[in-house]
Amino acid sequence: MYYFASDILVEYVRSKIIQKEARKMRITVTDSEFEDYIEKNIGSKRLSPVVKELILSEILADKIARSLYREANIKEGQITAYYYLNLRDFKRPSQVLLERYMAENLETANEVYYRLSRGQPIRGLKGVKEGQPMWYSIQTLPYLVKKELGNFQIGAVTKPIQVGDGYVIFRLADKRGSGIIPLEEAKPLVMERLLREKRQEVLKKWFQEVSKQYSLEFYFGQR
Structure with missing residues (x-):
């Protein structure tokens, strides 16, 4: 329980930084967007204030990542290369x-x-x-x-x-029948995966940079 609590604290501080930076970028989340996310990904609406804060930050983080790395950044050659390098991932059953x-x-x-x-x-x-x-x-x-x-x-x-x-x-x-999904048919799926991976990379680097603006020190005692 102790380590779980410490992880929650770190995530909560991270969420506050994301929210503050999102306001600077004029990125917001509407009530309907928040409710849709809850319905699709969580189900239950009985959430504590802390959990709601964390969820809000996840939505904001996704919006920030989308603004930092757009679909137009993906080139045709990247799609083809990713497809052949990960061919096993594009099998389909009967x-x-x-x-x-x-x-x-x-x-x-x-x-x-x-x-x-x-x-x-x-x-x-x-x-x-x-x-x-x-x-x-x-x-x-x-x-x-x-x-x-x-x-x-x-x-x-x-x-x-x-x-x-x-x-x-x-x-x-x-x-x-089962087999490898042809490249043309797999392109939307490849694009989706590529975008997700690239945005995660960009978001990680972005957060590392903005975190330098904040003085953060965590002290967790040992038992």
Whole structure:
């Protein structure tokens, strides 16, 4: 507990420096940005004032890093070089493209299943919402979905699966085997990783420089 407390203190001081420097740079965080971050990354809103301070600083630090190193700084040659140097990181497992249909009740869900199984359109069917088709790794699919899709033939349809108060039906629209993601397809992912790494480097150097403006000394006793 003692070492944990000391780490928190150091992080808290670091957060205060980041907040002060962010004000100098006129970088701010809106209430909606803060709430969105909590919802996506934390979940619980029952947070202590200290934790909120640390979270605020993390958001500010990310904004500072983005201002210091922009996407335009990444050149095409860097993307290509990073891709081939880290080729193993750009493998993908066998995947299936699933269409998702949500129905309000079992009767409607059965009608959706009936039509999809026979290749009939469901347009105009009340009480049905169609989700965006998404690629899923076969290995990570829930057992029930795998069982319903059988041997993963294109066009296969699951029977209605109850989810909460409604039902969901999946249709297999496409599939692809495992292998290395082609460079052109991987570029957005490579760019994202490169930016994240470069921004972390730049932010670290930036903080080391601004910290020189502050006189910081920590004394932690020993037990």
